[in-house]
Amino acid sequence: MHGRQHHNIQLNEEGGLRHFLTIDGLGRDLLTRILDTAESFATLPGRPVKKVPALRGRIITNLFFENSTRTRTTFELAAKRLSADVLNFNVSTSATSKGETLLDTLRNIEAMHCEMFVVRHNESGAAHFIARHAAPGVSVINAGDGRHAHPTQAMLDMFTIRKHKGDFTPLRVAIVGDILHSRVARSQILALNTLGVTEVRVVGPRTLIPTDARALGVHVYHDLDEGLREVDVVIMLRLQKERMAGALLPSEEEYFRLYGLTNERLEAAKPDAIVMHPGPMNRSVEMDSEVADGPRSVILQQVSYGIAVRMAIMSMCMQTFEADGRPA
Amino acid sequence: MHGRQHHNIQLNEEGGLRHFLTIDGLGRDLLTRILDTAESFATLPGRPVKKVPALRGRIITNLFFENSTRTRTTFELAAKRLSADVLNFNVSTSATSKGETLLDTLRNIEAMHCEMFVVRHNESGAAHFIARHAAPGVSVINAGDGRHAHPTQAMLDMFTIRKHKGDFTPLRVAIVGDILHSRVARSQILALNTLGVTEVRVVGPRTLIPTDARALGVHVYHDLDEGLREVDVVIMLRLQKERMAGALLPSEEEYFRLYGLTNERLEAAKPDAIVMHPGPMNRSVEMDSEVADGPRSVILQQVSYGIAVRMAIMSMCMQTFEADGRPA
């Protein structure tokens, strides 16, 4: 495993982060180092996150092939908190429409001295493709590619879990909803298993669970009450409403009846279980408002911690930190 | 009045500004403190406004439900002059379109450590609604809501008047045009009366004057020459051309003949009267170019002073200044 990491496109020769494309192939030490670095950027609730000069004068480009104001904003904020300069390229409206190839667009932005691309694309593998073709010294962060991966979301989820539960080892975690189409779920499962939790469960209708789910190292449940029994963490996934039309799902009401989270159903979980959601949330579809706004919901903390976690990943990729986690 | 201020949603427990939603309920002392604070940010004409570190590391979000490049830009510039980081959320194109509620969008941006929302909305009361639901420590500034209020515009107008006239007490001010639909006029009338001018007049056709105008503390005129007689300040309002179609107005030419400002008609006012307009201006509809570009026009000064006035309001709301006006 250690030997393999040294050939992972995500790592530099010293085993430090260069790109951040997927949780796959990253070891527990590295994930823990990301969480520890994020801890140094996070602050007390209600206080603004620290602004630090770590990336002053460095240029980061948001290269979004899929529009997502919120995700772009969290990366932009993280970059600004690090004092970097940020370029926003909405690719559908810029040079590629003039017949230029994607690689020429990349080369051009690199030539403007950009040292990092944050990439969002609706095709799986897009961030890897860009990373494989990036110039030396240029890092790529995957902000979501197709159904493949959304690793910064998974890491902010891990950070939130660690804040509340401390140790990952004894935890049982249930991920509920549309596992089949979810890049978030795929990255969460990899991160939870790498960090050594006791059990990861996926809960959802047969039509929304991948047929090879067990190969991912999870237990599969089709009944919500069974799936939630004695878990420490409940992660509800966003339901893409367009799945309804595609006959993969019954009505919203029927979905909520079977898989929607209520305080009553949450009683199956441990008394101190926390409830998470990557947002944006469909209230009364994925969960009841009494759960979303209740004492066990940590949904808004996920958003807050997202800034610090992205700051950590960005600064580690740009080698402001040494491979051993000390500032460069 | 003093006791009432302490229950005003706009004020904090010490009677200082927390939100800035409307002129209504704010006392003369507070308005004067805003003008004095703005004075400290304003500089000589032709020199750039000062850049100060007052809000370094603080995050301000422009939450615009109505597109307005110019207004958004003035707030963005004011925030940058205060060294804040600015997020621009054009709400029609972002998360609310994914089925998320407005309050969830708010909570999410707050969770990103945003401490101030600048809100523009085409429904009256929108800024109040957001202020009522804002988290502790988060301020809301109304950048125009429906026909209700545009209080920062009114304050930059007051600043401009004070620059030219010094004392408000002896002034007669005429506001000319579409009073009925104007959030600007409503806020100006409140500010002028709070600051103690001798007389506020509204001038316009019967179809564009609210039926309860006198209750606002103004004198109503339908004849421009009478309305302008001996006034110190003439404020021309922007005419929304879509009113023409709605039969509230005759043709542009007819409107100009009756209510358009020319040098000739301006002779009814005092010799040192100043002419104002909130912009954008329709030349040859609201006024002649010889007036707009003439020696009595202070229209561009209004724009300039707008930056300093918005800096003052933003920094006071974010408690960079104590309730007594001294820096925190």
Place this chain on the structure above:
Amino acid sequence: MHGRQHHNIQLNEEGGLRHFLTIDGLGRDLLTRILDTAESFATLPGRPVKKVPALRGRIITNLFFENSTRTRTTFELAAKRLSADVLNFNVSTSATSKGETLLDTLRNIEAMHCEMFVVRHNESGAAHFIARHAAPGVSVINAGDGRHAHPTQAMLDMFTIRKHKGDFTPLRVAIVGDILHSRVARSQILALNTLGVTEVRVVGPRTLIPTDARALGVHVYHDLDEGLREVDVVIMLRLQKERMAGALLPSEEEYFRLYGLTNERLEAAKPDAIVMHPGPMNRSVEMDSEVADGPRSVILQQVSYGIAVRMAIMSMCMQTFEADGRPA
């Protein structure tokens, strides 16, 4: 010539740059001073360009009437590297659509303390028009107007040539493609002749060479092999594909067969000739990928140097540098 420069709208009373609208009328000394100033901002390849406080607190507005993400980004980056605050006004979507005149929009942005406009417009002469009406102390940079001029592109091309060739005097330069419609070519020809090269050639089909080309001080070639013979620099222009429909051109394949650059055809040029292109490039139309990505291509260096050259022009116009080139 010296006397004429003093009446050039682009120059201030001391003969220093105030606006940068066209190469026409600028002397060799001034162009050389721009290149020397850019040299002070440029750094080793692969290293980010320096960030300097030269324009801290100054406001620069990108006033783009024609959408161009890439060009706007290079100016925005140059401004940020100089620590200026940048406003982006996409004019088609802002105040002019509310009936305000262009000059009122200008006056308003000036009133916001903006000291520089970077203007892109599809009509020739637009940047001059704005410069003629700019307030004292406000500078205008032409970022491309119609078929007229694109002088910052020409200067970054000159910078790239000087980096590789040192002295301009002995050089033979061929500009290949659609000369007729190219503002880039027009500015390049003026700059090359002002800097004293031995020969400027234009190469293209009769339909794409202006009938008065010789008056520009160039030699005209319709045969690519002849035009490239013994040149030191080959500049390929972007082909607007819409020319095909207009019957000015045969098919893309036919164009490439006649005027497309391949390694084979490049053999006519000097062995150390460099190949340039202003981007975005149409591969297999203007040139073969083996040329574009080959050892003689300096296309990406053009982009890199563009940031430093625009920093130089911006800071010279804003008088951060004295007329003699020393920092103010």
